[in-house]
Amino acid sequence: MRFLSLAGRRLAAALPALIIILAGLFLLLQLAPGDTVDALVAQVGGSDPTMIEELRRHYALDQSTSVRLGDYLWRLLHLDLGHSAIYGKPVADVIVERLPATLLLMGSSLALAFAAGMALGVIAARRVNRWPDTLISTLGLIFYATPSFWFGLMGIFVFAVYLGWLPAGGFGSIGADPHGLSLVLDIAWHLTLPTLTLALIFLAIYLRIMRASMLEVATLDFVRTARAKGLSDTAVVTRHILRNALLPMVTLLGLQAGTMLGGSVVVECVFALPGLGRLAYESVMQRDLNTLLGVVFVSALLVIVINFVVDLLYVRLDPRINGGR
Template identity: 50%
Template sequence: MSVSGVALPDARVLRYLGVRVLQVIPTILAIVVLNFFFLRLAPGDLAEVIAGEAGSASPEYMAILRQQFGLDQSIWVQFTKYLTELAQLNLGYSFRNSLPVLDLIVSRAPNTALLMLSSLLIAVVLGVLFGAISAQWRGKWPDGVISALSTVGFATPLFWVGLMLIVLFSVELRWLPAGGMQDLEHSYTGFAHMLDVARHMVLPVFSLAFFYIAIYTRLTRSAMLEVQELDFVRTARAKGLNPLPVTLRHVLRNALLPIVTMTGLQLGALLSGSVVIETVFAWPGMGRLAFDAVFQRDINLLLGVLFFSSFLVIVSNLVTDLVYALLDPRIDIR
């Protein structure tokens, strides 16, 4: 269906999307409630941190700080205020940074998105490539080498990979910077600034992608081996078709369906992995922001980061469902 040459979404797709959105609302509410009350169970608060840094933890000074931050009110009053502000798309105020939480998240989110999407793209491309090679050469030396390397990728912690890359490429070879997002000694602009950011991205991006390359390699290999045994692939080979087109058009195309599902589900894992990588490489993203908020007991900021991250994961899963349904016509989205 189209209006003035512009295609409109199918009614089934809109109905399916509406049902999925309604299913998401209780999930978001549960996340909001659990995040708020679980964080309140953690010992210490912002008033104690600030008083400790000021060297004055008298009862009077603590009472003033708690009143200033609204910590002197009951937890139910704080929760009601939090829900009221959240309903108005207000994530609160970070007293530690003297800025609204939303402004802090908006300033850091593009940096995390740049890191995550670059890592995900590299992981998917290399993982699918290695997995296809491994499946095509099953039982031979390329399969053995790739399987061994993917096992190493599964077993290696992200922070260790990051530290080893820093030691090799920053300390020993001095090829790449060890941390940060840009060179603070030079005020690069234009294309020079892009190159500077790209140089700072290399180590954190490959550190974060290392583990997920192993995942996509194993997943692609197993999916392709399964598809190779199906009747339509055997029929294509029996007709004497060229093995390469059969592999690309029939085997790999059908094997990509679980890859699409895994890509959507990996966003949450990438967010958690970015906390480690951003800390190791001093990358100014949301992961580093959440890490600092934990140590500073900045509950408002931590709540905002958790809510924003959870919302992104939910949206990515919803988009993955729609893409999967469009790629596989066997799925009924009524």
């Protein structure tokens, strides 16, 4: 019951946040110069004023901002994301085509950053103030301070152009039609460089948090009690220190979900991946308001779902948390 109560409260708090995000973005986009009709006219090289007026009436751009916002929120309640003027089909179809690439990129990057950051953080904490700690901390600082697009460009130059080990971009081999395991391996091969590029900066954050958390938990009373009982150092670390040190890592996992989605925009553009990040960039450039709002809607849902799962996982990891609070 406590678990279900917490889940219900988290979902109830997420719905107003989602509406505020979409309404705020809709109003902000009205301040940007140009609209969908301007982008369409620019693509065809110009048009007469009568045709432009008809297009604005067709896309309801002749109505007031408040009316269009109300109409959009009403359609959203019916899960209607609208029609993309640039791609010529429903926004939901466009997003469904692009979503798998982003989910795979985010999932693989998050898993790599979390696992490697946790392992390196534990090693640094166990060898504090010695050369492994110095080396890992220095690498973490370098990864955190270096922009992700620079890692991507250098990865393309070294591993794709110079060495020829990995593809420079794309989501699959051009002209090939793999199936089954061959398809999985082909996608994994193309996602290797993008995953490393997106994961490095988050790996640096996780290893620093894990190191600091391990060192803090190691000084608490229950750890000293466990050592006084005669438990081995490995048992103390795995049974007592590690589980409690993971709590800040799990919290950070949910907080970094939105940041990782933002980072995927840069990575997908660098590696020409057909994901939501690149779709958002193309929608901004082409003033496709419906598609951009649809991307933001799905992205916000992803962040809310990830934070929801993290909250529930946190309750399982820390029994002290009461769902009634």
